[in-house]
Amino acid sequence: MIIEALEITKKYGRDTILSAVSLGIEAGQSIAVLGPSGSGKTTLLSLLGLLLEPSGGEIRLYDRTTQGLSDGELSNLRNQHFGFVFQSSQLIGSLTVGENVLVPARLAGKAQEKQKRSIEILEQLGLASRIHHLPHQLSFGQKRRVALARALILEPPLIFADEPTNDLDAAMAHQVTERLLALQHQGVALMVATHDRQLAEKLDRRFLIEQGKLTPISVQRKEEAIGGPLT
Numbered sequence: 294m295i296i297e298a299l300e301i302t303k304k305y306g307r308d309t310i311l312s313a314v315s316l317g318i319e320a321g322q323s324i325a326v327l328g329p330s331g332s333g334k335t336t337l338l339s340l341l342g343l344l345l346e347p348s349g350g351e352i353r354l355y356d357r358t359t360q361g362l363s364d365g366e367l368s369n370l371r372n373q374h375f376g377f378v379f380q381s382s383q384l385i386g387s388l389t390v391g392e393n394v395l396v397p398a399r400l401a402g403k404a405q406e407k408q409k410r411s412i413e414i415l416e417q418l419g420l421a422s423r424i425h426h427l428p429h430q431l432s433f434g435q436k437r438r439v440a441l442a443r444a445l446i447l448e449p450p451l452i453f454a455d456e457p458t459n460d461l462d463a464a465m466a467h468q469v470t471e472r473l474l475a476l477q478h479q480g481v482a483l484m485v486a487t488h489d490r491q492l493a494e495k496l497d498r499r500f501l502i503e504q505g506k507l508t509p510i511s512v513q514r515k516e517e518a519i520g521g522p523l524t
């Protein structure tokens with residue numbers, strides 16, 4: 294198990310967002326988390342991604358507890374083991390595309406070593422001609438792909454993606470989906486919060502968050518959750 298939540302609860306003030314949720318992800322596995330807006334998908338990904346602390350329960354990384362670790366230790370673990378493609382994980386406006394992609398490598402003291410790889414990833418994502426551009430000079434879909442490139446630079450075993458195809462046109466959503474699936478093919482585990490039915494259907498397991506509870510989606514529930522019969 295790369296990361297595992299054991300009976301975790303998350304409260305904001307009096308609101309219980311997640312209640313006794315358990316979920317783990319193995320190397321190379323892909324999981325879709327579905328649920329209505331505000332149900333707690335981003336919260337769950339943030340907890341498993343060690344960006345948020347649970348109010349109760351435990352999160353284990355490679356079978357070792359993460360309880361009691363300092364912010365610095367958590368930050369190192371995130372940088373080492375996870376890539377994030379989050380709506381909120383904005384690019385740094387004053388850095389070029391190439392520099393943004395290298396930020397995790399710089400934090401790990403590997404900027405020089407990863408320089409060549411950053412160019413290769415940007416080429417694979419069709420962004421080679423944008424390497425010296427600043428984020429404000431990019432389209433929405435291009436920014437999303439730069440965030441994906443940044444998530445891949447240190448070749449993490451697990452990528453968290455929050456609505457990776459949201460607000461993209463069909464062709465771009467297809468490209469991002471194919472890229473994520475290609476990563477899984479290479480052995481990368483994926484944990485994806487999504488409303489995108491086509492993406493969710495292609496992942497190994499699907500879960501629904503509703504009223505603070507996480508349940509595996511059977512075929513029938515999947516139809517309800519992702520809007521329409523399966524083909």
Ligand SMILES: Nc1ncnc2c1ncn2[C@@H]1O[C@H](COP(=O)(O)OP(=O)(O)OP(=O)(O)O)[C@@H](O)[C@H]1O
Binds near residue numbers: 305329330331333
């Ligand atoms: N920092 C916070 N303080 C208080 N409440 C919060 C905080 N962050 C999230 N919430 C609340 O927690 C609930 C779950 O939010 P979350 O962003 O996880 O939902 P979501 O399922 O990802 O929604 P969406 O599909 O709209 O992105 C929401 O009701 C939200 O208002």
